[in-house]
Amino acid sequence: MNVSITKLDRIGIGILLLVCVVAFPAAMLTGLVSKNETDHPSVSPFEDRLLSIRLTGILVESDDGLFSPVNTVDSVKRRLRKALKDKHVKGILLRIDSPGGTVATSQELTGYLLELKKKNIPLVASMGDVAASGGYYVASACDKIIAQPGSITGSIGVIMNSFNVHGLEEKLGIEPQVVKSGKFKDIASPNRPMTPEEKEILQSAVMDSYDQFLDAVAAGRKMNKEKVRQLADGRLYLGRQALKLGLIDELGGYEAAIASLQKLSKDRYGHEQDLKLDEGRRASALGTLMELLEGRIRTQSMPLGLIPESMSARFHNMPMWIMQ
Numbered sequence: 001m002n003v004s005i006t007k008l009d010r011i012g013i014g015i016l017l018l019v020c021v022v023a024f025p026a027a028m029l030t031g032l033v034s035k036n037e038t039d040h041p042s043v044s045p046f047e048d049r050l051l052s053i054r055l056t057g058i059l060v061e062s063d064d065g066l067f068s069p070v071n072t073v074d075s076v077k078r079r080l081r082k083a084l085k086d087k088h089v090k091g092i093l094l095r096i097d098s099p100g101g102t103v104a105t106s107q108e109l110t111g112y113l114l115e116l117k118k119k120n121i122p123l124v125a126s127m128g129d130v131a132a133s134g135g136y137y138v139a140s141a142c143d144k145i146i147a148q149p150g151s152i153t154g155s156i157g158v159i160m161n162s163f164n165v166h167g168l169e170e171k172l173g174i175e176p177q178v179v180k181s182g183k184f185k186d187i188a189s190p191n192r193p194m195t196p197e198e199k200e201i202l203q204s205a206v207m208d209s210y211d212q213f214l215d216a217v218a219a220g221r222k223m224n225k226e227k228v229r230q231l232a233d234g235r236l237y238l239g240r241q242a243l244k245l246g247l248i249d250e251l252g253g254y255e256a257a258i259a260s261l262q263k264l265s266k267d268r269y270g271h272e273q274d275l276k277l278d279e280g281r282r283a284s285a286l287g288t289l290m291e292l293l294e295g296r297i298r299t300q301s302m303p304l305g306l307i308p309e310s311m312s313a314r315f316h317n318m319p320m321w322i323m324q
Contacts, residue, residue, distance in 0.1 A: 059101025100133025122264035126257035140220035147239035156232035
């Protein structure tokens with residue numbers, strides 16, 4: 001097989017080498033920072049510890065490659081699977097900064113948390129800027145939820161987005177040609193108006209997903225389902241409002257969530273001293289660097305200070321199908 005390296009290949013290889021040159025010292029620096037400059041020193045995998053996992057962005061299935069952001073759904077699921085098998089994990093802090101995602105992915109993440117609860121492992125959710133919709137779905141499975149007074153949460157509900165460009169196509173002289181096996185195979189097609197029968201089918205799917213959402217919140221928060229339904233009209237709540245409504249347990253930030261998890265772990269396992277917190281920083285230094293670079297590129301055109309970072313352009317790939 002003959003192999004030739006084009007100019008484009010050389011540019012790609014050069015960029016990769018540059019990233020590696022930059023990332024390697026950055027990884028070393030991240031290791032030093034997490035070891036020497038934080039309140040949470042590095043932790044041995046062979047000692048009892050608490051685990052901190054960050055869940056950020058849209059909750060959709062994603063490829064978790066070498067240069068993927070470190071807090072993707074896939075990486076979080078991988079860490080939760082490892083925690084299920086690790087006898088030294090005595091509590092998990094889930095730091096959530098997400099406006100939601102697809103129904104199935106939110107449910108899959110919640111499923112891992114429910115398995116951890118069966119093993120009697122304490123779970124505390126800490127909300128960042130936003131933990132709404134599917135983000136709240138996941139948080140509701142934890143033993144305790146802590147949010148800042150200004151954290152955005154709630155948005156309990158399900159939405160399906162579509163659009164109709166039929167009129168525009170007519171103006172441009174575009175005529176779609178569709179061959180399908182059944183009358184509903186192109187349901188929600190943007191090329192024509194939706195029929196009443198199709199809308200009824202989709203509405204039924206949305207309401208079934210919505211009912212599953214209500215069940216999950218009612219079970220996780222130990223609330224009456226009808227009470228949850230009254231709160232679940234899709235509206236957003238700030239942390240202080242959510243506390244009054246019983247959707248969260250306490251106001252506070254990341255450190256308050258750590259303290260709460262320490263107490264839960266002591267009560268459950270009977271140890272007297274605080275356990276070390278494993279934040280998993282050094283292992284993901286390269287991914288962190290790539291996420292920062294990617295985020296900088298995507299948000300350069302965004303006006304600064306107008307919206308929380310968690311709702312910025314790095315969430316541009318929100319799916320248009322069923323979402324929570």
